Amino acid sequence: MDKYILKYFNLIRTIIAILIGVFICILIIFIISKDPQNGLRYFFLGPFSSTGRFGNVIEMASPIILCGLAISIPFQAEQFNVGAEGALFIAAAVTTGFGVSTSFPKIIHIPLMILVAGGVGAIWGFIPGILKAKWKASELVITLMMNYVALYLSLYIINFHFRDKKAGFLVSYQLPKTAWFDQFIKNTRIHYGVILTIIFIILVYILLYKTKLGYEIRMTGMNINFAKYGGINTFKIIVLSQVIGGFIAGIAGISEVMGIHRRFNWQGTPGYGWDGVVVAIIGRNHPILIAFASIFIAYLRVSGQVLNLLTDIPAEIVTILESIIILLITAEAFLTQWKYRITVREAEKKEVKIESPS
C-alpha cells in the first residue's frame, strides 16, 4: 500500500486537493443557498443534465486543452511564460482577416487558416523567446506585457479593417463557409476543432517524450547547466519552445472562431490562455493529464452556468473551487509531511528485510 502511495503520490495529492476544494464548496452552498439539495445536484450533475450541456463541456475543454499544451512546452523547458492568451488573440484576429478576404475550396482553406494562425502565434512566441535567450529578459514579464499589445492590436485590426458594419455589435465579417469547422453532433456545438485538439494531444506527447527535440527541451528545463555541458544548444531550445507554444496557442484561438462563432466577436481576451496555465500546472505539463484537467475545468464552468441559471447559487462558486485547488497543488509543502512519514516507514521495512538474514 505504502509503495503505491509513494509511486502515485502526485496524483493522490491532486485528488486530495480537489476533494478538499469540493468539500469547502459544499459547505459554502449549504451556507448561502435556500435550497442546498437542489444546488448540490446541479453542481455535480448539471453538465450531464442534457446532451447540449455535456457538449458544452467538450467544446469548452478544447481551447483550454490546446492552451494547456501550448503553455506546457515552454514550461517543460522551464520558461515560465503566460503568453498563450496574447498569441491566441492576435492569431485569431489576423487569421480572421485572412479568412474573410480570401476564398479557396474548403480542403485548402481550412489548412491554410490553421497554418496562418499557427504562424502568427509562433511569431508572437518568438519575441519573448529571443529576448530571453539573448538578453535574459524575463519571459514572464514580457509575455504578460505582450498580452496587452495583442489585445489592443487585435481590436484595432478587427474594428478598423474587418468590422461588419451591418452587424449590431463590434464583430468582424463572417468567415466564408469554406473556412468553417463543421459541427457534427446533433444538439451540440462539438466541431472538428475538437478532433484537431485530440490530434495535438498525441502530437505533443510524441514531441515531448519520443523525439530528439523533446529530449532537448526537457533536459534544458530540468537542468540548463547540464544541457549546456552535454552540448545541447540551449539558446535554440529556449526560443523554439516558445515558438512551438505560440504556434499551438494560435491554433487554439482560430479553432474556436472557426468552429463556434464563425467570426471574431471578442472585445476582450477570452481567458483560455490563463486556463491553459492552470491546467498545465494541475497536469504537471503532461499532455494526457492536461487533457483530463481541462475537461475537469470545463465541467466546472458548465456547472457554474447551470447553477447561475437554475439556482440561487452564483457561478463564482466554481472560481472559488478552482482557486483552492490551484493553491493546494502549488503549495509545495502540502502533504509532504505525510509523504515523509510513509517514506520512513517504507525505508525501515526495507532495512529490516536486509537485516534479518545476517
Added chain:
Amino acid sequence: MGVILSVKNIVKVYPNGVVANKGVSLDVEEGTIHAIVGENGAGKTTLMKIVFGIEESQEGQIFFKGKRIKIKNPYDAIKNGIGMVHQHFMLAQDLTVYENLLLGIEPKRGIFLNTKEAIEITKKVSNDYGLSVPFDKKIKDLPIGLRQRVEILKALIRNAELLILDEPTSVLTPQETEVLFNTLKALKKAGKTIIFISHKLKEVLEIADKVTIMRDGKIVVTKDAKELNEHEIAYLMVGREISFERIPPNDKQGEVIFEAQDISFINEDNVKVLKGVSFKLKSYEILGLCGIEGNGQTELVEILTGLRRPLTGKILLKDKEITNLLPREIREKRVSHIPEDRMKDGVADRATVEENIIVDRYYKKGFSGRLLLKEKEIENHSNELIRKFNILTFSSKNPVSSLSGGNIQKVVVARELSSNPLIIIADQPTRGIDVGSEELVHNLLKDARDNGAGIFLVSADLDEILKLSTRILVIYNGEIVKEFINQEGLTGRDLGPYMLGLKKEKDNG
C-alpha cells in the same frame, strides 16, 4: 574521566528514503579527541548534524553530561555547550572577524554596538586559547586556515565544551593542518572535548585518542587510537582491503595532443582569475593540477571545455585550434569532461539514468533517427553501461535523484569514459564518493591513460593527485607556479608552500 556525550539508538531516514543512521549508539569521553571515520555516505556527518540540531532523528536519545537533552535546532545545541565547525564555513563574508564572532550576542551600548567591548571580548577569548586572529579584517580577506580558526573561536566564545569538526582538514594544506592540530591539542589541554570527523586515516591516527569507525549507517567499532593502524581502519571502513599505492606512470612516450597557451580570464566581479596559464598534455599521461580551491581551476576547466570564453589565449588539440568552439563541437573532437560539481553540471537529477547517459550522444546514429529517439537502443546501451560501471540502480528508468552520490558520479564517469575519449578533463572526479567507487574511478582513468588518452586531472585532494599523476602542476592565484615530475618520495609537504603562494618557481632559480 566521565562520558560527556552519549547518543543511544539513533535512527535517521531522509525524505528521499535513504536511511543514514541505523540505530547508532556512541559514548564520547570528556577531554578527549574522538575521531569518527567512515566513507562518504557512512552516516558520520548525519550523526553529528543530529547532535547539533540541524537534522532531527526519527528515533533515539541524546544525553549530554549525564542528562537527557532534546535538541531541536542548533540554538538548543549551543545553549547546552555543543559547538560545530562545518565543512563549509558559516561566516558572513563582508563582516569583520569580531563582528562574526559576536553575531547575535553583541555587547551593546543603547541601541548601538559597543565596538570597544566587542574587541575586548574577542581578544580575551583568543588569548585564553592562544588562537590569534586579525580582529578587524573582513572574513573575505582571510585565508582558509584563518577562517576556520574564526569558526572555532565562534564556538568557544559561546562556551562550547564539546566541539564538532566536520572534515576540517579537507580544505587545508599540510602546513595549515599542522597548525590546526596544535590548536586542537591546546583545546584538549584546556579541558574541551573534540569530535573530529574525517576520512583521512593518517591524520586520525596522529591526533585522535579514540576512533569510532562507521560503515553503512552503523558503528563498526570504537577503539583506542593506539590499538589501530591505517590498514586496519581502512579495512574496517570499507570491509575489504584497498590499496594506497601510487599508480606507476605509463612508460610509453606520448606526443603532445592538447595544449593551452597563455589563457587568461576576468570574471563577473572584474577579478583576473587566470593570468596566462599554459600547459601541454601528452597522450599516455595524467597531468595533475593541484591547488587550493578558488585559484582559477573552475574557470580554467570551463574554458577548456567550451563552457566559457577566455579573455586571451588559445587552446590547441593536435595542433588544431579549438578555442571558442561550442561544447558539442569540442565533445565531437573526443574531449570528455567530468565536471567539478556533478549535481550542477553533470546530471539532471529529475531525469532518468538513461536520459543522463545519452546527453552527449542522443543525436547520433545509433540512438535516434531523423526525429525520434530509438528507445530500445538507448535502454540497451544504458543497461550495458550500468553493468559495466557497476551502477547501483533498480532500473535505467529510475530518476538519478534516487541514487547515492557515488552512483551518481558513476553515471557521469560512465558517460564520459564510454565515448572513446582522446582527452579527459577530470575535475574532482572522486569528490564525495565512497572508497570503493573512488578506486573504480581511479582504475578507469588509468585504463584510459594506458589506451593512449591524455588526462587532465584537477583535484583538491592531494592524495589523489599524488596517486595518479605523471606530472603535477601547482596553481596559485590564477598562475601555474610550479611543475613537478611525480616520483616516489614527493609528498604533500613539497606541494604545500606552492599552493599557499609562499614559493614560486622563480624562487628556486
